[in-house]
Amino acid sequence: MAASAESLASASVVGAQGPATTGQVVHTVYFWLKNPDSVADRDALIAGLKTLRQVPAVKSLHVGVPANTEKRDVVDNSFSVFELMFFDDLAGQATYQQDPIHLAFVENCSHLWDKVVVHDSFTV
Amino acid sequence: MAASAESLASASVVGAQGPATTGQVVHTVYFWLKNPDSVADRDALIAGLKTLRQVPAVKSLHVGVPANTEKRDVVDNSFSVFELMFFDDLAGQATYQQDPIHLAFVENCSHLWDKVVVHDSFTV
Numbered sequence: 001m002a003a004s005a006e007s008l009a010s011a012s013v014v015g016a017q018g019p020a021t022t023g024q025v026v027h028t029v030y031f032w033l034k035n036p037d038s039v040a041d042r043d044a045l046i047a048g049l050k051t052l053r054q055v056p057a058v059k060s061l062h063v064g065v066p067a068n069t070e071k072r073d074v075v076d077n078s079f080s081v082f083e084l085m086f087f088d089d090l091a092g093q094a095t096y097q098q099d100p101i102h103l104a105f106v107e108n109c110s111h112l113w114d115k116v117v118v119h120d121s122f123t124v
Numbered sequence: 125m126a127a128s129a130e131s132l133a134s135a136s137v138v139g140a141q142g143p144a145t146t147g148q149v150v151h152t153v154y155f156w157l158k159n160p161d162s163v164a165d166r167d168a169l170i171a172g173l174k175t176l177r178q179v180p181a182v183k184s185l186h187v188g189v190p191a192n193t194e195k196r197d198v199v200d201n202s203f204s205v206f207e208l209m210f211f212d213d214l215a216g217q218a219t220y221q222q223d224p225i226h227l228a229f230v231e232n233c234s235h236l237w238d239k240v241v242v243h244d245s246f247t248v
Contacts, residue, residue, distance in 0.1 A: 064246055067217070077243060082243065093193055122191045
């Protein structure tokens with residue numbers, strides 16, 4: 001019965017054998033600053049992130065700071081700065097990684113952060 | 125000197141005393157399924173998330189699954205399903221939490237996940 005259910009589900013748009021491999025990529029990055037109380041460091045990182053808008057592969061860029069939404073066990077707003085990007089596809093994301101503007105950002109700003117967590121998703 | 129730098133930075137759009145308290149809210153949620161290999165469970169969660177588009181406070185909704193981007197130390201694509209929403213402001217996000225469509229989603233789908241991590245940001 002389980003095998004049958006799996007078989008039916010394999011008709012799903014996202015495929016049965018793991019994540020989809022085509023389509024729009026949503027790229028989110030959370031930064032924890034080395035000096036979390038430094039407004040100057042935070043603003044330098046924000047300014048650096050905003051240069052990434054010039055990368056042709058980046059279709060949309062949002063930069064954020066933690067919002068003071070209700071404190072709940074599932075909410076982690078301990079990060080300092082947030083970055084959200086959309087790419088047309090996996091190739092766009094790969095191109096971005098090697099773009100000179102992105103490489104300059106990493107060179108100029110990576111000393112600011114202590115920890116970074118990236119998640120990449122395909123829109124379904 | 126440090127105090128002076130802090131003082132100058134206080135003119136920043138995001139304020140000197142912590143996160144901004146107005147403006148667009150970006151709400152991201154990462155779900156780890158109880159049965160991560162179940163395509164049926166994943167698709168039930170995806171279908172449930174898509175009902176949230178009907179919540180008036182939700183200005184934009186993207187649902188995703190992990191993308192097979194390059195494996196790097198900073199990339200965590202271990203989650204099963206991703207949700208991204210935009211709200212006009214903090215009040216919109218609070219309204220959403222109590223919306224009957226959202227409450228029905230939690231009632232119908234929360235048995236599917238083992239862990240959920242939420243991050244909320246103000247766009248700067």
